[in-house]
Structure formats: C-alpha cells, structure tokens
Amino acid sequence: MTDQASILRKKIEQLNANRQSQSNNKTLAIISGKGGVGKSNFSLNFALSLHNQGYRTLLIDMDIGMGNIDILMGTQSRYTIVDFFRNSIDFENIITKGFDGLEYIAGGSGLSDFVNMEDEKLDSFFQHFQGLLNRYDYILFDMGAGISTDSLKFILSVDDCIVITTPEPTSITDAYAAMKFIHTRNPLLPLYLVVNRTFTRKDGVETLQKLQQVVKKFLHRDLINLGYIPDDQNVAQAVRKQIPFVFYNEKSEAAKALREIADRYGKQQFTESYSTNRHTFVSKLKRFLFER
Numbered sequence: 373m374t375d376q377a378s379i380l381r382k383k384i385e386q387l388n389a390n391r392q393s394q395s396n397n398k399t400l401a402i403i404s405g406k407g408g409v410g411k412s413n414f415s416l417n418f419a420l421s422l423h424n425q426g427y428r429t430l431l432i433d434m435d436i437g438m439g440n441i442d443i444l445m446g447t448q449s450r451y452t453i454v455d456f457f458r459n460s461i462d463f464e465n466i467i468t469k470g471f472d473g474l475e476y477i478a479g480g481s482g483l484s485d486f487v488n489m490e491d492e493k494l495d496s497f498f499q500h501f502q503g504l505l506n507r508y509d510y511i512l513f514d515m516g517a518g519i520s521t522d523s524l525k526f527i528l529s530v531d532d533c534i535v536i537t538t539p540e541p542t543s544i545t546d547a548y549a550a551m552k553f554i555h556t557r558n559p560l561l562p563l564y565l566v567v568n569r570t571f572t573r574k575d576g577v578e579t580l581q582k583l584q585q586v587v588k589k590f591l592h593r594d595l596i597n598l599g600y601i602p603d604d605q606n607v608a609q610a611v612r613k614q615i616p617f618v619f620y621n622e623k624s625e626a627a628k629a630l631r632e633i634a635d636r637y638g639k640q641q642f643t644e645s646y647s648t649n650r651h652t653f654v655s656k657l658k659r660f661l662f663e664r
Contacts, residue, residue, distance in 0.1 A: 399511045399530040399653040404537065405546025407517035410568045411536045412440035413611065414601070414630070415514035417618045418534075421634035423474045424618075427509040430467070433479035434526065435516045442478055445471045446614030449478035456500075457493050463500040471616055494661060498654050505653065519550055528557055529656035534564045534598065539571070539579045548586055555591050563587075566633060567600040576600030596642050601629045 402418070404411040412435055419431040432453070433441040442449055449468045455461040470476050489497075504511060513530065515523050527533060533554060537547035551563055565583055570576035580597050587595040602625045610620035618627045636642075 397505055397509050397511070398532060399505075399513070400532045400534060401513045401515050401527045401530045402534045402536065403515045403519065403523075403527060403550060404517050404535065404543075405548070405550040406543060409517075409536050409538050409543055410601075410607075411435075411517065412514050413444060413607065413617070414536050414566065414568060415512060416441055416444050417616050417627075417630050418634055418637075419476070419510075419512050420472060420474050420616050420618055421631050422510055422638060423472065425634060425638055427638060428507065429474065430504060430508045430511045431474065431476040432511065432513050433477065434513045434523065435479055440479075441470075441476055441514065444611065444614065445616065447471070449476075452478045456497065457489055463503075472619065491662065494658075498658060502654055511653075518546075519553055524554075524557070525657060525660040527554060528561065529653050529660060530561070531653065532562045532564060534566060536566050536568055537579070537583070538569045539567060539575050544579060544583060548583060551587060551595070552591060555593065559591075559593065562596060563593075564596045564598045564637070566598045569603040570600045571603055573600075573602075576602070598637060599629060599633045601626050601633070 402411060402415045412433075415431060419429050423429040431441065435441075447468065447470050449466075451459075451461050451466040451468075453466055456463055456466050466477055467475050468478060513526055515527065519527065535547050535551055537543045547565075554561060554563070565580060567576050567579045570579070577600070580600060584595045584597060587593060604617075604624050604626035606621045606624035607617045607626050610617035613620065617624065618630055621627060
C-alpha cells in the first residue's frame with residue numbers, strides 16, 4: 373500500500389513538474405513536404421507520449437477527408453470539426469476520447485469549408501477555441517501532406533512547427549521546400565525536425581545534419597533537431613492491428629525513440645536558438661482568415 377502511494381505521489385509530482393516547466397500552453401502544427409512519410413502515425417504516437425508524460429494534450433486531425441487518426445486507433449468519431457459549423461454541434465461534443473484517454477477531434481470533409489465560413493461562425497469557433505487553449509498544455513494539428521493555401525493559415529498561426537521527413541532524397545528535398553515556404557512567410561516560427569524510418573543511426577544523424585546545414589546556409593536560421601525514429605517492423609504491425617505503436621510494443625526501438633522525442637520536446641532543452649512567440653494562435657489565425 374505504501375509502495376502504491378509512493379508511485380502515485382511520484383506521478384503527481386512529475387505531472388505538476390511538467391506543467392510548471394511550461395511557461396504557457398502551446399499549439400503545434402505537424403507537417404511533411406510529401407505524403408507517405410508516417411506523419412499522422414507520428415502525430416498520434418507523439419500526442420500519446422505527451423499525454424502519458426502528464427501533459428494535457430489535444431490532437432486535431434486536419435488531414436481533412438482522410439480520417440487517419442480514427443483508423444490508426446481503431447476508433448470511429450461520432451462528430452468532426454465540420455459538425456460544429458454545419459450542424460451546430462456543441463464544441464465539447466466534437467472532442468472524442470481515444471486510445472488511453474487521449475482527447476482528439478476527427479477531421480472533416482474539407483479544410484476549405486472551414487476557412488471560408490461566415491465571420492459569425494468563425495467568431496463562435498474562436499471563442500470556443502480560446503477555452504481549449506486554457507484547458508490544454510498542448511494542442512497538436514496533424515496537417516495534410518504538403519502545404520496548401522488553406523493549411524498555410526494554420527501553420528503560420530501556431531507556436532511551433534514539427535517537420536517530418538525520411539532519409540529518401542525526394543522526402544528531404546520536399547521537406548526543405550516546405551520549410552523554405554514557411555520561413556519566407558514567418559521567419560520567427562520555430563521549426564523542429566524529425567527523421568522517420570531510418571535504417572541505421574548514421575542514416576538518421578546524416579539526414580538531420582544535412583538539413584540543418586542547408587537551412588543554416590540558405591535560410592540563415594536554426595533548425596531544431598528533435599531526433600530520428602528507426603524503421604521498425606513493430607510500427608507496421610501496430611498499424612495493421614490499429615494500435616498506436618508506443619503501446620503495441622513499448623520496448624520496440626521506434627517506441628523508445630518516439631518517447632525520447634516527446635520528452636525532449638516537453639522539456640525544451642535545445643542548444644539551437646529561436647525566437648519565442650509573441651502573439652496568440654487565435655489572434656494570428658483571426659488575422660489570416662479575416663484578411664481572405
């Protein structure tokens with residue numbers, strides 16, 4: 373009984389320490405330069421890892437029309453974010469509890485429908501979303517592959533942007549193109565890099581260093597290295613069974629790497645320099661949407 377109480381007390385202390393280490397709540401966009409790099413799978417398992425480290429986390433599926441988050445967890449959401457606008461469903465009801473209690477909002481039918489909503493409905497969304505910012509430590513947007521005019525509005529509004537790539541030359545090229553596109557429009561937005569599906573440690577390190585050097589040379593800014601995730605058969609097996617891979621086999625190399633990335637991000641211990649954000653997500657997104 374004493375041991376159980378001690379374990380519970382340590383968990384509470386860790387949770388409080390994690391929250392206190394946050395100067396404020398954060399919004400994150402998770403993007404990729406091309407499809408097929410494992411972005412949505414990363415988003416889900418990254419969100420679950422933050423959730424299990426004691427952070428209040430909300431994952432929003434902005435990969436509209438694909439429904440990847442539902443599929444990866446083997447769940448089926450009753451409502452999506454589009455129901456809030458089209459069917460006047462209460463905002464609380466579009467939040468679904470998924471695997472291990474992770475809260476998420478499923479993707480709808482079209483991002484363009486959202487950004488082209490009437491001003492009155494957008495105002496209602498912003499009022500509700502402001503409440504979410506006060507409720508969660510992290511709100512993650514799993515964006516669609518590539519960057520569209522509509523998705524760019526969200527990406528430019530968040531506090532941090534995580535770019536997912538693989539060691540493949542085309543993936544590296546597309547990742548750099550996406551970062552350059554974002555940088556030219558918001559040079560202060562912190563960019564983080566994760567290399568997925570690496571075959572060896574050297575593979576991951578070289579890809580990270582290559583992109584860091586190119587970004588430094590041509591964009592004259594830092595690219596924050598979050599780490600790499602090895603190619604692991606457990607990931608494919610977890611996808612087939614519709615179980616997040618950090619739970620499918622907690623001792624797998626991919627699961628351990630993902631948890632380390634989440635821990636590194638949560639603690640924000642980086643040698644690279646970057647500017648902190650001075651405007652809120654809501655104020656920035658309002659500006660981008662109402663200027664359409």
